[in-house]
Amino acid sequence: MGALTLTQVTKSFGRTDVIKGVDLHVDDGEFCVFVGPSGCGKSTLLRMIAGLEDVTSGDVAVDGTRINDLAPAKREIAMVFQSYALYPHLTVRDNMGLALKQAGVPKPQIAQATDRAGAMLALDALMERRPAELSGGQRQRVAIGRAIVRTPKLFLFDEPLSNLDAALRVQTRIEIAKLHRDLGATMIYVTHDQVEAMTLADKIVVLRAGRVEQVGRPMDLYNDPDNTFVAGFIGSPQMNFLKSGKLGLSSETLGIRPEHLSLDHGASMEPGRIPGRVSHVEKLGGETLVYVHTEDHGLLTVRLFGEQDYAVDEAVGMRLDPTRVFHFDAEGKRLR
Amino acid sequence: MMSTARHSPLRSLAAHGILLGYTLIALFPVFVIVVNSFKNRRAIFADPLALPSAETFDLVGYKTVLAQGDFLQYFLNSMTVTVASLFFVLLFGAMAAFALSEYRFRGNLLMGLYLALGIMIPIRLGTVAILQLMVASGLVNTLTALILVYTAQGLPLAVFILSEFMRGVSADLKDAGRIDGLSEYRIFFRLVLPLVRPAMATVAVFTMIPIWNDLWFPLILAPSEATKTITLGSQVFIGQFVTNWNAVLAALGLAIVPVLVLYLIFSRQLIRGITAGAVK
Numbered sequence: 001m002g003a004l005t006l007t008q009v010t011k012s013f014g015r016t017d018v019i020k021g022v023d024l025h026v027d028d029g030e031f032c033v034f035v036g037p038s039g040c041g042k043s044t045l046l047r048m049i050a051g052l053e054d055v056t057s058g059d060v061a062v063d064g065t066r067i068n069d070l071a072p073a074k075r076e077i078a079m080v081f082q083s084y085a086l087y088p089h090l091t092v093r094d095n096m097g098l099a100l101k102q103a104g105v106p107k108p109q110i111a112q113a114t115d116r117a118g119a120m121l122a123l124d125a126l127m128e129r130r131p132a133e134l135s136g137g138q139r140q141r142v143a144i145g146r147a148i149v150r151t152p153k154l155f156l157f158d159e160p161l162s163n164l165d166a167a168l169r170v171q172t173r174i175e176i177a178k179l180h181r182d183l184g185a186t187m188i189y190v191t192h193d194q195v196e197a198m199t200l201a202d203k204i205v206v207l208r209a210g211r212v213e214q215v216g217r218p219m220d221l222y223n224d225p226d227n228t229f230v231a232g233f234i235g236s237p238q239m240n241f242l243k244s245g246k247l248g249l250s251s252e253t254l255g256i257r258p259e260h261l262s263l264d265h266g267a268s269m270e271p272g273r274i275p276g277r278v279s280h281v282e283k284l285g286g287e288t289l290v291y292v293h294t295e296d297h298g299l300l301t302v303r304l305f306g307e308q309d310y311a312v313d314e315a316v317g318m319r320l321d322p323t324r325v326f327h328f329d330a331e332g333k334r335l336r
Numbered sequence: 337m338m339s340t341a342r343h344s345p346l347r348s349l350a351a352h353g354i355l356l357g358y359t360l361i362a363l364f365p366v367f368v369i370v371v372n373s374f375k376n377r378r379a380i381f382a383d384p385l386a387l388p389s390a391e392t393f394d395l396v397g398y399k400t401v402l403a404q405g406d407f408l409q410y411f412l413n414s415m416t417v418t419v420a421s422l423f424f425v426l427l428f429g430a431m432a433a434f435a436l437s438e439y440r441f442r443g444n445l446l447m448g449l450y451l452a453l454g455i456m457i458p459i460r461l462g463t464v465a466i467l468q469l470m471v472a473s474g475l476v477n478t479l480t481a482l483i484l485v486y487t488a489q490g491l492p493l494a495v496f497i498l499s500e501f502m503r504g505v506s507a508d509l510k511d512a513g514r515i516d517g518l519s520e521y522r523i524f525f526r527l528v529l530p531l532v533r534p535a536m537a538t539v540a541v542f543t544m545i546p547i548w549n550d551l552w553f554p555l556i557l558a559p560s561e562a563t564k565t566i567t568l569g570s571q572v573f574i575g576q577f578v579t580n581w582n583a584v585l586a587a588l589g590l591a592i593v594p595v596l597v598l599y600l601i602f603s604r605q606l607i608r609g610i611t612a613g614a615v616k
Contacts (some may be wrong), residue, residue: 052511073517085508089530103519146516158508 001063002153002186003028004049009058010220011044011210018044020024020210021058026203028063031180033189035197035233036207042190043100043158045207049188050079050156062153073102079156086131086146092118093127096146102186117145120182121175137168144179155210157189161196173199194234198222206230228332231255237289237301242274244327251327251335258303260324263290267315274318276300278310292316366592373585380581397586400573406561407587410569415594417565418547419478421486425543426536428487429494430502433572434524436495437502439509448499454492459485460552468558477560485553490543502528515578524545544602548595564589 004026014268027031033041047053049060051072059066067075084209086095087171096117096130097110105113121141128219132160140160147155161169177200190195197204198218206213206221206229214226218234225231231239237258244251251259267275276294288308292300302318310316327335370386380393386392400409436448459466466485467476475481505528513523527537554568570587573574575579 047511050511050515052514071517072511072515076517079512079515081507081508081512083505083506085512087509087512087527089526098518099516146512 001028003063004032004186004188005059005061005064006045006049007059009045009048009060010056011041011053012056018210019048022210022212022213023027024205024212024215028186029184031177031187031189031200032205033191033200033201033203034205036213039193039209040207040306041210042192042207046079046156046188046190049154050077051075064259069108070196073099076150076153078138078150078152078154078160080143080147080160082159084136084143084163085261086139086142088131091128091130092123092134092142092145095131095142096149099146099150113149113151114145114241117148117323120148120179121145127164136164137172140164140172141175144176148179148183153186155185155187157187159191161191161193172187176200177190194236197245198234201206204234206233208292223235225255225326226334228253228255228328231326231328231334237303239326240297240300241328242297242300249327252330253332254320255326255328255329256320256324258289258301259320261300262319262321263292263304263308263310264317264319265310265314266317268317272316272319274300274320276316276318278312278314278316281310281312283307290316292318294318369585370589373582373589375582377582380585394582397580397582397584399591400580400583401586401590404572404583407566407569407590409562410564410566411590411594412532413479413563414548414565414567414591417482417486418544418595418598419480420483421490421547422540422544424483424487425490425494426540429491429539430529430532430536431496431524432495433498433502435595436499448495451495452492453494454488463552463556467556474499475557478561479556479558479563481557482553482563482565486550486558490515490539492541493511494539497539498532498535501532505531529611533605537602540602543598544598547593548591 004024004025006022009019009022010017022045034045036042044053048055051067051070055068060068062075087098090098093111093114096114100110100113103239114127115124117186118127121144123138123141123145126134126138131142134142140163160176163174164172169284173196176189180200189196201218204208204213204218204221205215207227214221214230216224221230221234225234228241230243232255235257239255239257240261242254242256244254247254271277274294274297278290279293279299280291282289282291285307287306288304288310290304290308290310291303292302294300300318329335368384374388374397375386376394376396377394379386379388379394388394407475409570432451433513436444436451470476470481475484509527509531510523513527519525549567550565551567551571554563554565558564566587570584570591573583573587
């Protein structure tokens with residue numbers, strides 16, 4: 001009871017095409033994350049599903065019913081905004097209950113629903129406060145509570161964690177994941193942060209310039225990207241791209257993740273060894289990131305386990321794990 | 337008040353000095369009016385700057401004003417015209433500003449410019465046409481005529497200021513309202529208007545004072561005894577050869593009071609709005 005289907009959906013503002021024909025199916029109960037760089041159209045797409053933006057052409061359907069022309073309130077959706085968007089003049093309880101009140105639900109039922117959502121999000125003690133008296137994290141929980149109360153077919157999240165500090169972001173991310181397990185509802189989540197995408201999603205949709213680049217489970221995208229854009233966008237630090245020609249290979253570009261490069265000291269010239277100089281070292285305790293400048297391929301990143309001793313300007317050499325490389329053609333498409 | 341190291345006492349003294357000086361200059365005419373309205377005629381001319389003393393104190397001005405003409409009616413007229421015009425300026429101004437800032441439609445920018453054009457063109461240039469219009473529609477010598485003209489006069493600035501402020505209201509908040517099923521009117525009245533209250537107060541003050549003080553339109557459109565405003569009513573004491581200064585000063589002194597009360601109401605709102613934003 002909450003499957004979303006987009007069919008050839010487009011959106012133009014005047015002459016600018018923002019969404020250029022998106023086809024997508026999200027199953028009932030799935031957690032789907034739209035991810036992409038800023039300006040890729042992911043928020044616009046979400047707002048089109050919500051009914052806050054008109055669809056220029058194509059169909060948006062929930063459970064097989066076309067909802068293009070329904071008002072946002074009639075679509076049985078709930079949305080959580082980046083800026084919380086709580087009503088400043090209402091208490092936490094009234095903020096959460098407003099949609100039900102508008103829909104004409106009797107008062108005792110509203111109280112029951114808000115109490116349940118309050119308990120779920122540990123907001124019990126704050127029900128009579130106003131948004132101005134709450135901290136950022138509490139406000140975002142109220143915003144999520146407001147969405148839960150409506151028991152919608154679709155939850156829409158528009159970068160809900162961007163305004164929170166790092167520690168709270170991790171905590172709220174876990175809460176959202178838990179919420180998804182408890183409610184089993186369909187959720188569409190927009191973010192530009194690929195870590196959020198990887199950790200939350202059942203299905204990731206990578207968008208670029210209004211087009212879907214690839215759809216898949218997080219590990220499928222990580223281990224089997226379709227093109228250089230997805231390969232570069234998913235995974236942190238970014239995948240290294242090397243010039244295949246310099247390595248004597250036929251493809252245009254060769255991609256390898258930082259953890260699949262091995263590093264050793266010294267400047268010797270052996271076949272298969274890529275020489276370079278250390279330009280920067282980041283020690284994170286659990287892992288060490290070494291940035292190596294190479295003559296042929298520019299700056300490459302190597303991720304090493306644990307603490308490693310490499311000095312800046314030291315001559316080093318790298319080896320590729322040949323089973324973990326990806327080949328791409330001149331347009332950036334993957335060669336399989 | 338937070339004091340930072342950069343604020344030297346000398347600088348703040350200079351700032352206060354300048355501001356106090358300005359306040360004195362601005363309030364001086366008001367002071368002279370109020371002081372002299374309590375003195376007898378001879379004392380006004382003998383020493384206009386002196387405070388009323390036991391022998392110069394005289395309420396003759398106020399007595400004249402209250403005895404002659406229907407000053408209560410004039411006050412009521414001024415009050416009606418000002419409050420009604422203010423209400424319509426704020427209501428229509430805010431609605432137009434909401435439409436301009438919130439909705440994308442063809443000609444949005446042109447419409448905004450057209451509405452703002454009124455700031456640059458004085459409405460008095462159209463006096464003849466306005467008078468013809470009022471005669472044709474039978475509105476001469478009614479307060480409605482004044483309210484209509486003042487509403488038109490106040491709208492351009494109101495639309496201009498309010499649309500800027502409304503662009504600053506969180507778009508997410510309005511969208512949240514839409515998803516929760518609030519009508520556009522509820523979103524406008526319940527979500528947006530309370531958030532632009534400081535701007536509304538600013539517009540109210542800037543709109544109210546010219547209306548209250550205006551002599552031109554009451555003189556032309558509504559000079560009858562029943563529709564005279566206080567500014568026009570005070571003119572009966574100013575003659576070509578003799579002017580009853582006691583009465584004029586008393587009338588002006590009284591005329592300050594209502595507008596001062598209105599100003600205090602709005603400026604409280606204004607300050608509350610500013611501090612609410614700063615503390616949050």
